[in-house]
Each structure stands twice: as structure tokens, then as C-alpha cells.
Amino acid sequence: MNLDTIGDFLKAYPVLKDFLFVVVLFLFSGVLYYVTKSYVLRFVKYLFSQTKTDWDEQLFDYGVFNDLPQLVPALVLSQGIDYLPRIQGVGQKLINVWIIIILLKFVDKFLSGALMIYNRYEISYRRPLKTYVQVIKIILYIAVGILIISILVGQSPWIFLSGLGALTAVLMLMFQDTILGFVASIQITSNDLIRVGDWLEVPEFGADGDVIEIALHTVKVQNWDKTITTIPSHKLASNSFKNWRGMKEAGGRRIKRSILIDQTSVTFCTDEMIKKFSKIHVLKDYIEQKQKEIAEYNLVHGIDSSVLVNGRRMTNLGTFRAYLAAYLRHHPGIHPNLTFIVRQLQPTRQGIPMEIYVFTNDTRWVTYEGIQADIFDHVLAVIPEFGLRIAQDPTGYDLQQLFAMQN
DSSP, rough: OOOHHHHHHHHHHHHHHHHHHHHHHHHHHHHHHHHIIIIIHHHHHHHTSSSSSSSSHHHHHHHTTTTGHHHHHHHHHHHGGGGTTTTTTHHHHHHHHHHHHHHHHHHHHHHHHHHHHHSSSSSHHOOOHHHHHHHHHHHHHHHHHHHHHHHHHHHHHHHHHHHHHHHHHHHHHHHHHHHHHHHHHHHHHTOOOOOOTTTEEEETTTTEEEEEOOOSSOOOOOOOTOOOOEEEEHHHHHHHOTTTHHHHHHTTTEEEEEEEGGGGOOOOOHHHHHHHHTTGGGGGHHHHHHHHHHHHHHHHHTOOOOOOSSSOOOOHHHHHHHHHHHHHHOOOBBOSSSEEEEEEEOOBBEEEEEEEEEEESSOHHHHHHHHHHHHHHHHHHHGGGGGBOOOOOOHHHHHHHHHHHOO
């Protein structure tokens, strides 16, 4: 079969001719896309790496330019489809929409990438631009949406813009909940307020559990008792709530609990007490350093140590606080890099609150409760070793002991 025969055959079957042309056009576009994606884009990245600034590389790493290689096959198809009069009209519209979407994704990622780079500078704390970027994106998406619809229906975009004004009031009345939910969803998504799997606490709706679904109108929260609370999306966008995601991302969960110490059990340390405390492994260095510091101070200031109230002295309460700090620093369940405080609070009629303010290194609920219970089991048991007493209201046992002593 010679070329003339093939030509006559294709003329006799124009649909087959168009099909073969489309196949060749798509194969050629695919090859150009692969070359652009694999080699040209890589070469551009290499050029960016040679510049003195690093923001261009950050934009590249953020994926700003990943969609641009699609413009090559889109432009090739746009030129080649002119030779296919049967599908030229519809095909050209679809290709134009494709090109617009590619450019839209590029601009969207560029704005996000530029904002990410800007937020790394100190000025971003004083002049935040996130709100302005979000407004630009909303306007951009609305404009592109109108442009795409106008291309598909073959009408001028100004016709749609003029018609929207008359329908705005009716649409807002008919789709009030949908519009509110849509706007709230944009706010939740763009601000990254809530993700599926986040622990959410919304007292107004009695919600306290994990987010299992984020929809247009509602957000579903599965509470810890396995009930499900459904919250309108626009309520979350307009009201306050607590998201515990930050705790999980930080890798530590807070322990903030106090023990009440009987104020009448606080006293200066005697020599026997200091000798006893020196045998506690985690306190050995502290006792030596504190004794040396107090001795030097009293010597420099000529303190008469025969009187207890003169100069500086160690107390059983201060030594106990130092023990708690040393014990917690050696505890395998405490996070070493987050806030770590063992402190006294304002004394009350019930006693002196000794507060432990630390973070566990495991945020799982069951593990966290186990670590917390283990710590306070030990603390409650070790308090008498320092000559201290737990302050609590009198119980039946206390009264029995009092009566037994009187008798």
C-alpha cells in the first residue's frame, strides 16, 4: 500500500483521519510535557539555586511552578485543534478553561508561597498580610469562575456580572444557610482552624472530642462518650472554641496540679535532717551547693548562727520543692524542652499549695493520666520524709485518733 492509497483511504474516512491526528497530537503533547517536567523544570531549579537570594528556591520547593509544565501541552493542543473543524469549537473552549485553571493554580500557590516567605520575617508580626492575601484569592476565584462560565456558554463576562446584581437579594434569601456555610468553610479551610482528627472543645454546644467530618454546613465531633455533636460551620467561624491540635504538635501535654501542705509543718532543717536529705540521690548535689552558698553568705555578713532566725537557713519545704524539681527532671515521662516549674502559690486557709507545672512527653490521654498519677502517687508518699504534712479537712479517722489520745 503506497502513500497515495493511504491518502485516498483517509479521505474516504475523515473521522478516522481526525482520530489519528488527535492520537498523534496527544502523544506529541505528552512527550513535550515529560521533557518540560523532567528537564526544563529541573534546569530552572538549578538556575534558582545559583542566585544569591533563597526566596526563589523556597517558592520552587513550595510547588509554585509544578503546574506550569502543563501549559506546554495545552498550547500545543490549542494550536493543533485548529485542524479539527469538527471539534474545534468545543475543544478550544475546554483548552482555554484548562489554561485558565493552570494559571489560577500558579497564582494561588505563588500568593501562598510569598506569604509563607513573608511570615518568616519579623515585620510580619507587626504587619500581617494573610487577610489581604485571602481577600485577593476570593476575588480571584470569583473572577475566574465567571470567566470560565462565560467561555463555556459563549457569552461576555459582563452579562453575568450585570445579572448577578439583580439576583443577589433573592439568592441570599433562598440560600442563606448555604452561603453562611460556604463562607465559614472557606474561613475554616484557609485559616486552618480545624482539621479532621483534631480534638475540639466547644462548651456552647457540649462538644468535646475528635472532629470526624467537616462539611459545607456542619462539623461533626465525636465526643469522648462516643456521642456525636453536630455544629453549624458558621457558628464555629463566628464563635470561640478550643482546638487541642497545638498540644499534639508540640509533643507535650500539660500537668498543672497542686498539693496543699500543712503550714504548721514547715520548719528550719536541723543537722539531722540535712544529713538525712544528703543521702537522697537526686538531692546530694543540691544540698552540697546550698550548704556552701548559705555558709559563705553567713560568714561574709557576720551572722550569729546560734540564733535560728539570723541569716539564711534551709527549710524542709524549700528542700522538698528542690526534690520535686530534681525528681521530675529525672522522670522519663516528662518533656525536657517545654515549660518546667515547681512553685509555691499564695497560702490559703487550707494550706500552702505546691504546684507542679510541667509537660509530659506523650500526649495520649491514657498514657498521660498514667504518668500524672504515677508522679502524684510518689509525691504523696514522699512528703512525710521531709517532715511535712498534707493539709486536708478532718475526717472520721482524724477524730478517732483525737478521741483515742484523750482517752
